[in-house]
Amino acid sequence: MNLRIGQGYDVHRLTEGRPLILGGVTIPHPKGPAGHSDADVLTHAVMDALLGAAALGDIGTHFPDTDPAYHHADSLKLLEKVVSLLEQQGYAIVNVDATLILQKPKIAPFIPKIRENLSRMMHTPLETVSVKATTEEGLGFTGREEGVAAMAVCLIRGS
Ligand SMILES: Nc1ccn([C@@H]2O[C@H](COP(=O)(O)O)[C@@H](O)[C@H]2O)c(=O)n1
Numbered sequence: 001m002n003l004r005i006g007q008g009y010d011v012h013r014l015t016e017g018r019p020l021i022l023g024g025v026t027i028p029h030p031k032g033p034a035g036h037s038d039a040d041v042l043t044h045a046v047m048d049a050l051l052g053a054a055a056l057g058d059i060g061t062h063f064p065d066t067d068p069a070y071h072h073a074d075s076l077k078l079l080e081k082v083v084s085l086l087e088q089q090g091y092a093i094v095n096v097d098a099t100l101i102l103q104k105p106k107i108a109p110f111i112p113k114i115r116e117n118l119s120r121m122m123h124t125p126l127e128t129v130s131v132k133a134t135t136e137e138g139l140g141f142t143g144r145e146e147g148v149a150a151m152a153v154c155l156i157r158g159s
């Protein structure tokens with residue numbers, strides 16, 4: 001069986017007045033991630049994990065931040081494109097496990113909807129998609145609420 005592992009990591013600066021969109025869910029908060037796209041850091045980490053597992057480059061290769069087509073882009077739609085690239089290469093997703101590193105707000109109430117969104121875009125059952133969150137206990141750039149980070153690992157199966 002052709003099993004391949006991938007990992008992804010992303011960071012965005014938090015700024016006042018930007019929407020906080022995580023896994024396609026808009027979470028009420030005065031600050032959100034700055035970026036060319038919707039800056040959905042969680043979805044970006046998942047996309048990079050998937051692309052990494054298939055050795056297909058990274059999100060910047062496929063969706064350059066200099067391309068106006070991706071200005072305010074919906075990252076869930078980009079995830080759909082990544083999944084379609086993998087499917088074209090004969091890969092199916094086995095599971096994804098992602099961790100969000102964010103001091104505030106608590107995202108636990110939004111995790112079911114985030115998992116549902118990711119699972120729908122990845123054509124994979126809900127139970128294969130895990131999303132977790134942690135603070136860094138007030139330490140570092142996430143602790144000072146200057147930024148948000150996300151990491152993800154995945155397993156994919158080739159044909
Ligand atoms: N933005 C966050 C961060 C954490 N959580 C949940 O709180 C638990 C405790 O977090 P610690 O950083 O204090 O360990 C964590 O396990 C998550 O369940 C959250 O919902 N949103």
Ligand SMILES: C[C@@]1(CO)OP(=O)(O)OP(=O)(O)OC[C@H]1O
Pocket residue numbers: 010011034035036037038039040044059060061063064065066070073078
């Ligand atoms: C998806 C893209 C598209 O501009 O999103 P950005 O908001 O620029 O976010 P970043 O994680 O810095 O880079 C990835 C880009 O390819």
